[in-house]
Amino acid sequence: MxxxxxxxxxxxxxxxxxxxxxxxxxxxxxxxxxxxxxxxxxxxxxxxxxxxxxxxxxxxxxxxxxxxxxxxxxxxxxxxxxxxxxxxxxxxxxxxxxxxxxxxxxxxxxxxxxxxxxxxxxPLLAKYNVLQSQIRDVSRQVPTRNVRYQLSQIAGRSEALRTIKHQIRQAARYDISVLLTGETGTGKELFAHALHDLSERSGKPFISINVAAIPESLIEAEFFGVAPGAYTGAQKEGRPGKFEIAEGGTLFLDEIGDMPLVLQAKLLRALQEREFERIGSNKVQKADVRIVAATSRDLGEMVDEGEFRADLYYRLNGMPIHLPPLRERISDIEMLSERILDECAGRLGLLPKELTSGALDLLCHHDWPGNVRELYNVLERACILSENDNLIDITKIQDLLGPRLSKPRPPVEKVPEKPVMPTPSQPPRPLKTQLQEAEAAAIDEALCHTRGNRSEAARLLGISRAALYEKLKHGRYQKGADADN
Ligand SMILES: Nc1ncnc2c1ncn2[C@@H]1O[C@H](COP(=O)(O)OP(=O)(O)O)[C@@H](O)[C@H]1O
Ligand SMILES: [Mg+2]
Missing domain, CATH: 3.30.450.20 (PAS domain)
Known part of the structure; x- marks a missing residue:
């Protein structure tokens, strides 16, 4: 038609x-x-x-x-x-x-x-969402040759952090091995990057190996590479190991405490003689790399237990740098949180986020077993939950931190005179001490509740504002009280 x-x-x-x-x-x-x-x-x-x-x-x-x-x-x-x-x-x-x-x-x-x-x-959207989160996970894990972090990007203003930055600058000037110790999530990898960036090797690759993440049978190949046709199944043309790829640059050995003893001997040889061979090859190659190792385990103790070679330990421990856990440097939390919130909001295309003083206070009272990594995750989730809000308040943080926080405790920036919280196995301590601690906890809780407003906190506690000021002046709980009215 x-x-x-x-x-x-x-x-x-x-x-x-x-x-x-x-x-x-x-x-x-x-x-x-x-x-x-x-x-x-x-x-x-x-x-x-x-x-x-x-x-x-x-x-x-x-x-x-x-x-x-x-x-x-x-x-x-x-x-x-x-x-x-x-x-x-x-x-x-x-x-x-x-x-x-x-x-x-x-x-x-x-x-x-x-x-x-x-x-x-x-279905299409669901797939898209899954792919998005996979891309994010992978890009976080990909070992990069380019330095992602510089010392100036490492947030915090605590005394501890200043000391670490100073040590990193010092270590960068000499071509020695550096051993970074500290709990998981304290920023060991970040500092390793920063160290490389400051060093003379910064124009060369920064290569990381997470020893804990590689099956034991593959570690040797990962480190030293495989010669062409070395064994059945090996790629015809062979492949280089991380020592070869990192040539001239920095090799970051994460979780070095998880290195099997047999391989510790091979690693030691490569470090001492500054040369190695690919598996299945007699060709000796030069190993010109700076080693930065990291561990969350107590290597000294492992040496005593016979689980880690003493000679390798001394070789790696050219300059030890210890990163204290976040709970011992709570004064870093504010700056870290600002940095993390800016980063998350920017990445997720959300409004800029800010913490209320109560929310910040609550963060300062958490013990952060997962350290900065945990703080990052909590704040990222808080960002998403308060998508249309530029303020993140105490209730949101409380929900994310869970019941562990129902009872706020005083912050524990490492100070020698820090009172020890009683544990059931200890004999009772003097009544006066216990009363002081109970008072400190009550004041903390009140300040938390009023997001740092002292007048309001005094009213809740049924004491005068002047009395509260007096107690704050003599107490050790200044932290929650810096935002008045
Ligand atoms: N001082 C800091 N400033 C900014 N981000 C930090 C800081 N310390 C740690 N982070 C972040 O915390 C997470 C864990 O750090 P990472 O270096 O992987 O810790 P570790 O290697 O000790 O487990 C990373 O996402 C890192 O970017
Ligand atoms: Mg790590």
Whole structure:
């Protein structure tokens, strides 16, 4: 049948009706803005979806959805169809179109989210979400030849951190082995990077090996490489080990305490003689690398137990640098948190985040068994949970830290006169000490509760403001009380 003008007209009409109907189905999650990007209308469904209790009409769209396409749409006049947007911890499909008046001037924009109406897209989105998180995990683990951290990027202002930075600068000047010790998550890898960056080898590769993550049978090949055709199954052309790849640069041996004894001997030989051979080869190669090793275990004790070779230990321990746990340098928490929140909010495309003083106080009272890594994870989750809020408050942090924190304890920056908390196995201590501690805990709790507001804390405790000041002056709980009123 030939296509006539009237059938074409008919088809177009049908298509438009279909579009209009689909469009109405999308209305459930829709929002409109004026030419300035100020919200002029929002559907009830979208308000619910965004978790808004009050109408956002009159607010700028980026106050509510920081990464919205609408500002771009109203300035460029170009629509966005079916693109992805990260809202409320998930990726959704959105479309945004400019609104024009009769003369073609842009007077605003209209956006809608295809959620319920696009159930067929769900599998695709779910896959996208999984891929996104996999990419993030992998990019965190990939051993990089480029230094990602410089000393200036390592946040904190505690005395302990200043000392460490000083030691790193010193170590960087000499081509000696460095042994970084400290609990997991204290930043050993970060400092290893910074050390390389400051050293004369900075133009050469920085290569890391996590000894704990490699099966024992593969460690030797990982370190020294494999000669061509060395054994059945080996790649024909062989492959280089990390010593070879790191040539001229720095080799970071993470979790060195997990190195099997047999291999410790081989590593020692390579370090002492500054040469090695690939597996299955007699060709001796030069090993010009600086070794920076790290461990969360007590290597000295392992030597005593016969689990670690003493000679290798002394070889690695050219300059020992110890990173104290976060709970012993709580004065770093504020600066660290700022840095982490900026980084997370930027990466997730969210509003800049800030901690209320109560929330910060709570962070300062946690014991952080996972150290900075744990702090990072808590703050990243807090960022996502308070997506539309620029303030992260005490309740959010409390939820994330869990019940361990129901009873705040005084901060424990390492000071010699720190009172020891009683443990059930110890004999009772003098009543006076116990009373003082109970008082300190009560004041801490009150300050936590009032986010550092002393007047309010005094009122809650039923004492005068002056009395509280007096107690704070003589007590050791200054931390929570630095934000007055
Ligand atoms: N002082 C710091 N400033 C900024 N980020 C830090 C700091 N210390 C540790 N981190 C972060 O904490 C996490 C754990 O650090 P890492 O060096 O892997 O610790 P470790 O090797 O001791 O287990 C990383 O994400 C790192 O970026
Ligand atoms: Mg590590």
């Amino acid at each position: 030939p296509i006539t003008k009237s059938t074409l007209h008919e088809v177009r009409k049908k298509a438009l009706t279909f579009l209009a109907e689909s469009f109405e189905a999308f209305y459930e999650y829709a929002i409109a803005v004026d030419q300035q990007g100020v919200i002029s209308w929002i559907s009830d469904g979208y308000m619910d979806f965004l978790g808004l209790e009050m109408s956002p009409v009159g607010h700028h769209i980026t106050d509510i959805i920081p990464n919205s396409y609408l500002p771009h749409v109203v300035t460029s006049g170009k629509p966005v169809f079916l693109d992805l947007l990260y809202i409320r911890s998930q990726w959704v499909v959105v479309s945004a179109i400019p609104l024009q008046d009769e003369r073609g001037n842009i007077v605003g924009g209209f956006a809608f989210v295809a959620i319920e109406s696009a159930s067929h897209m769900k």
